[in-house]
Amino acid sequence: MQGQRGIILIGIILLIGLFAAQIQAEPTVKLHGFTQATVIKTQDNKGFVFDFDRVRLIAKGKLNDLAEYKLQVDFMKTDTDVDKDGETPAIIKDAEIKIKVYENIKVSVGKFKTPIGMEFCASGAKLDLVKRGLGQALVFERNVGAMVHASKLGQIGFGFAAGAFNSGPNQANTVGDPAKGNDYTVAGRLSINPQKVVYVQTYFGSALTSVDQQESVSIFGVGTHVKLMKELSIKGEFMSRTDAQNNDADGTDFYAQAGYLLHPGIEPVVKYEQLDVTNDAMDQANITVGFNYYLNPDNIHQTKIMINYVESDLDGQDAIQLMVQAVF
Template sequence: MTRTKLNVLCGSALLGGLSLLTVPAHADEATMEILEILRSKGDISQEKYEELKAKSEKADSEKVKITTKEKFAVKSADGNWEWGIGGRIMADYAIYDNDTDSSGMEVPGLSDGHELRRARLNMSGKFYDVWGMKLQVDFAGGAEIKDAYIDYSGFENFKVKVGNFKEPFSLEELTSSKYITFMQRSTPVNAFAPSRNLGIAGYTSFADQVTLSGGVFGDGIESGSGDDGTSYGVTGRVTFSPIHEAGRVVHLGAAVSQRNTNSNNTVRFRDRFETHVSGTRLVDTADLTNTDDVTRYGLEAAGVWDRLSLQGEYIMADVNRDNGFEDADFDGFYLTGSFFLTDDHRPYDFGPGDFDKVSPSTTVGKGGIGAWEVAARYSSLDLNDGALNGGKQDLLTVGLNWYATKNIRFMANYNQVLDLKGGAFDGAEPAAFQARAQVFW
């Protein structure tokens, strides 16, 4: 079965499963009202009323429980099974200000446009308190499986996850796209972080301050093994958060990921300039052949003080090559600062060691103005090393976020390439204005 057919099949199964959850609840309150009316009119005795009321309450306790507060979930009467559905829609628009490189040529492919960045549906489940699962499919640009895993948390302070999910690497990568500060993740994270792959991982924590996670991974569902064989990697992450309360967060972390290459013995690093409507990459190593393995190292730090949030990461990729080819080292970093103009703050989730959903102190539609946030990020990605000339890009992004409700956000970003050295577009300094409307549930 081809990967396209598999994705379409999983997408259809997900939609079918979601439709099964839309069974209407019984009108239990209406039943009790009818009994009250019959008793008040003398049509039934008090004894008969109590009998029918008891039967109604017993039947109610055996019914499936449906929750619609901020999410849609179905729970069995005995509490052993729980299903939930979720999703996200992100619509983007971008206007580009092109620039010429050192040879006087404009960067190709930077055309104004729009796209449905993400259109995801997911089903999650929890069984007997210790088993969990998630299936998430992205329909933007065609059905594509994202998360597809089961987990077990029956051990004391230890969880195991098996399937297709994100490797434990990078604070920004692990923070959901629903909650990241800017429309796109930073260039070093996009270029180096391993993201989702098939594997098995374990998670634990100590003293409400330290988390440890690690696993063994193959390729992602979208990669497949095919004729190129499968690459394998080992990834681990540790975080230290001595303070993580509302409006007060200190986070430090480190991660390492070592991966061999498949039978093609190639690896490639590249990225856009933190915009996605255009597919043009200003920095790109192209295929690095005769590569034996790649080791990635990451350092991360973040802090929250009331309305102010600071975050930064440094990532390095060490490429080990064979057959007389020189090894290569590439790296990059970003620094982010954000500030809420309203009385709000950025929430932190200690368990996974990442940032969570902003819940505005006031809501548009209920007399409030929502949460307003301004942010700036400086990022640098260096894909030059010796004779390898992938390019070094320095970039500034400023942004404005309006959280109208807990699940509706509007975003505006302005990206400016400050310096581009080497690569195919040496000297070019294009810019982009981007806007997004997003909703999730």
């Protein structure tokens, strides 16, 4: 019933927004995307392997004064039938419609990222290292649903997000039964960003189930990003997931990361991360040392070269990673 009430509330807010203002603007469209070419050698592999991480095409724009849209596809997923949510085509990363209901408050419907995980919710084109961290084994990933969200409210830059999604997110897609009518994935996030120097967020979610002999999956976490002296950037995040059905995703993840701009186009980055789950064989601790070269310091993520060395406490998991990114 809680999930149903949440969906009804989102529907009411959406209707209020639609009737609150007149539709006047002409539709717009903007095409952009990015390519990430990689060269990777792991300790168990004698040679370097050339590949791509992401090949994305994105269309987004405004339909009118109240509505905007986003469609993102990943050509690296053309041979993967079903995405991590267990339902939608993997090639469709985002299919989102946003309705403005008041000032900076919007309602999104469709497929998009759940508000779980600071690193996960960062754009794949704006990462500080070649790969996202070990915590991606715990987050809820993208899903189909509806979410109310806002940002940059007040002097402290308050933001929030609250959504209801289909049952069974990433790593929990066997939890719940859509036919039951009560088995939704719910997720929320609260954040502040005072003076754009310190950003702090906390998030929480649950994959609900009414299936016999199943337990709901819950997750919570906190993350922060601090910018000092314009050159120094510090990030950290902790998350904890309780998942009785999956020992590989039942546990905690923590990372601390620092980057320093030696020059507008040169940035070394260091990250420590530790994943600790019920299945001891999946426990892992990594130290990553990275070097980023930004070809356009005025737009650092437009064209960049990233070189990482990953030292892992698991046998055979040390790696050298190189990525060249172009955003258009």
